[in-house]
Amino acid sequence: MxxxxxxxxxxxxxxxxxxxxxxxxxxxxxxxxxxxxxxxxxxxxxxxxxxxxxxxxxxxxxxxxxxxxxxxxxxxxxxxxxxxxxxxxxxxxxxxxxxxxxxxxxxxxxxxxxxxxxxxxxxxxxxxxxxxxxxxxxxxxxxxxxxxxxxxxxxxxxxxxxxxxxxxxxxxxxxxxxxxxxxxxxxxxxxxxxxxxxxxxxxxxxxxxxxNFNAASAKVTIVGKIVHPGYAKGKMINSMHLANEFMSALPAAEVPEKTSGYEGFFHLHDMTGNVEKTILEYIIRDHDAHLFDERKKIIQKIAQDCNTRLGHEAITVEIKDQYFxxxxxxxxxxxxxxxxxxxxxxxxxxxxxxxxxxxxxxxxxxxxxxxxxxxxxxxxxxxxxxxxxxxxxxxxxxxxxxxxxxxxxxxxxx
The missing domain is CATH 3.40.630.10 (Zn peptidases)
Known part of the structure; x- marks a missing residue:
């Protein structure tokens, strides 16, 4: 034909x-x-x-x-x-x-x-x-x-x-x-x-x-405080260490390389940082609308919990819906x-x-x-x-x- x-x-x-x-x-x-x-x-x-x-x-x-x-x-x-x-x-x-x-x-x-x-x-x-x-x-x-x-x-x-x-x-x-x-x-x-x-x-x-997936992006900005490392005890806040804590708080198995079918994920696709400031760029994906909303809440809660522990707002999260x-x-x-x-x-x-x-x-x-x-x-x-x-x-x-x-x-x- x-x-x-x-x-x-x-x-x-x-x-x-x-x-x-x-x-x-x-x-x-x-x-x-x-x-x-x-x-x-x-x-x-x-x-x-x-x-x-x-x-x-x-x-x-x-x-x-x-x-x-x-x-x-x-x-x-x-x-x-x-x-x-x-x-x-x-x-x-x-x-x-x-x-x-x-x-x-x-x-x-x-x-x-x-x-x-x-x-x-x-x-x-x-x-x-x-x-x-x-x-x-x-x-x-x-x-x-x-x-x-x-x-x-x-x-x-x-x-x-x-x-x-x-x-x-x-x-x-x-x-x-x-x-x-x-x-x-x-x-x-x-x-x-x-x-x-x-x-x-x-x-x-x-x-x-x-x-298809419901999709959102999440920009996680982490602000630290730099002090001379020789005199840093009780003063320095290393934003990269906080970033590591943030990443570790997310479900380890819910990433693209460990999911398939209808399973959603958090995907860290870019990160830049130094002691004073680290930025994590995530995409959030899930087919189920309720689970999609829950994923966005998880990202926000991790940031809130960290800020509460530190006593000030070190982590801010900007989430943008992309498509549904x-x-x-x-x-x-x-x-x-x-x-x-x-x-x-x-x-x-x-x-x-x-x-x-x-x-x-x-x-x-x-x-x-x-x-x-x-x-x-x-x-x-x-x-x-x-x-x-x-x-x-x-x-x-x-x-x-x-x-x-x-x-x-x-x-x-x-």
């Missing part, structure tokens, strides 16, 4: 354009280079025949595939992001194609002895006989989420070339800055004008997600998840319905009035040198999009 070389060439074209976002830049988008891919996508959308193509002042691209049926059905949408993670460089991506993969080690970089091995990444073994696109070991790949971008455009192109496949009005959007948490911040839900949508931003084939579990907004419209599950089964994909241990644009969009579950884009090992994507998974994701729009037209006549 979908031409393998065509989708591969499109994907490689997109990943070789550097679009790494910047968490430290308040500008929107956070990097100018995201515009480079955005302009390419606009031209590609024109070439395939999409309508109402718009690249706005915030680097959001929206376009329309008009309905080709006479009766009215719900307008639905598909969304992916154009930026890549700042966790690892996306500059000078040099993709490698491994055809007819046989379950062996893949040498990404001979000179630097960088190897993608199924001994460590066991998921590789499910793709025997397929074509796998990898990095050269010096960059990430960018399948997160240029695989999703590729799949959406390829699906729209296929539908335009096959008018016998009936569908309602389809809206698509490509967003900037998702990797730095701003992907939905300037998304115009009213202009998008869809009843619901799907982000094509999941990982391995079959993933279908409508639950979209399950609350999806459950009332579960038919939009059930529909995707049916499509996957129709084309021979085993649905993997599980919670996202992270966030997604779909979470924020769901709370903005656009219910938005997440569908697999096919990649693995995001945000690093071992990222890869099987071409066959991208083809299947494209088929899922095509199947969804057909099923909506058939099942949701209004």
């Amino acid at each position: 979908i031409d393998k070389k065509h989708i591969t060439d499109r994907f490689i074209k997109y990943i070789t354009i550097d679009t790494e976002s910047d968490p430290d830049n308040p500008a929107f988008p956070s990097t100018e280079k995201q515009w480079n891919l955005a302009r390419v996508l606009v031209e590609d959308l024109k070439k395939i025949g999409m309508q109402e193509i718009e690249l706005d002042e915030n680097c959001y691209i929206m376009a329309t595939l008009p309905s080709n049926i006479t009766h009215r059905v719900p307008t639905i949408g598909f969304i992916s992001h154009i930026d890549t993670s700042p966790d690892f460089t996306g500059k000078n991506v040099r993709p490698q194609l491994v055809e007819n993969y046989q379950g062996n080690d893949i040498i990404l970089n001979q000179e630097k002895n960088i190897i993608l091995s199924p001994d460590y990444f066991e998921d590789l073994l499910q793709y025997k006989g397929q074509t796998i696109i990898t990095t050269d070991g010096t960059t990430l790949l960018g399948a997160d989420d240029k695989a999703g971008v590729t799949e959406i455009i390829t699906a729209m192109e296929y539908l335009l070339k096959h008018p016998e496949l009936k569908h309602g009005k389809i809206r698509i959007c490509f967003t900037p800055d998702e990797e730095v948490g701003k992907g939905a911040h300037k998304f115009d839900v009213n202009k998008f004008d869809a009843e619901w949508a799907y982000t094509m931003d999941g990982s391995q084939i079959g993933e279908l997600e409508y639950e 579990n979209m399950k609350e907004k999806i459950v009332p419209v579960m038919h939009i998840v059930d529909l995707v599950e049916e499509v996957m089964k129709d084309i021979g994909i085993v649905p993997l319905i599980k919670p996202i241990r992270g966030g997604t644009d779909g979470s924020q969009l769901s709370y903005m009035g656009l219910p938005c579950p997440n569908i697999f884009a096919g990649g693995h090992n995001f945000h690093g040198r071992f990222e890869y994507v099987p071409v066959e998974s991208m083809i299947k994701a494209t088929e899922v999009i095509v199947g969804i729009v057909q099923k909506v037209a058939k099942k949701n006549t209004i």
Whole structure:
């Protein structure tokens, strides 16, 4: 159905354009280079025949595939992001194609002895006989989420070339800055004008997600008092020692490296300090809203207890909510998840319905009035040198999009 070389060439074209976002830049988008891919996508959308193509002042691209049926059905949408993670460089991506993969080690970089091995990444073994696109070991790949971008455009192109496949009005959007948490911040839900949508931003084939973490950040500032160490008894307060006490007071097993599934955590991701001042940067995550609130209270109570013991306010905590579990907004419209599950089964994909241990644009969009579950884009090992994507998974994701729009037209006549 979908031409393998065509989708591969499109994907490689997109990943070789550097679009790494910047968490430290308040500008929107956070990097100018995201515009480079955005302009390419606009031209590609024109070439395939999409309508109402718009690249706005915030680097959001929206376009329309008009309905080709006479009766009215719900307008639905598909969304992916154009930026890549700042966790690892996306500059000078040099993709490698491994055809007819046989379950062996893949040498990404001979000179630097960088190897993608199924001994460590066991998921590789499910793709025997397929074509796998990898990095050269010096960059990430960018399948997160240029695989999703590729799949959406390829699906729209296929539908335009096959008018016998009936569908309602389809809206698509490509967003900037998702990797730095701003992907939905300037998304115009009213202009998008869809009843619901799907982000094509999941990982391995079959993933279908409508639950994600509730998320908050916590900045813990600890102020000490410096005195000459030779005369410090009873006078010096070492903020780093207080920081150690604070860290030790948190549950030792409730960290990312010791949790999975629905288990939440406290994650210390950055710390700077000296005797006078130490700053701890945490992220707080939990799927359960009550447990999420309890976690925030635990952070605050540890600080309060320490301050009480010291007799003054040495520790201050600043907590900011980031996003919330979209399950609350999806459950009332579960038919939009059930529909995707049916499509996957129709084309021979085993649905993997599980919670996202992270966030997604779909979470924020769901709370903005656009219910938005997440569908697999096919990649693995995001945000690093071992990222890869099987071409066959991208083809299947494209088929899922095509199947969804057909099923909506058939099942949701209004």
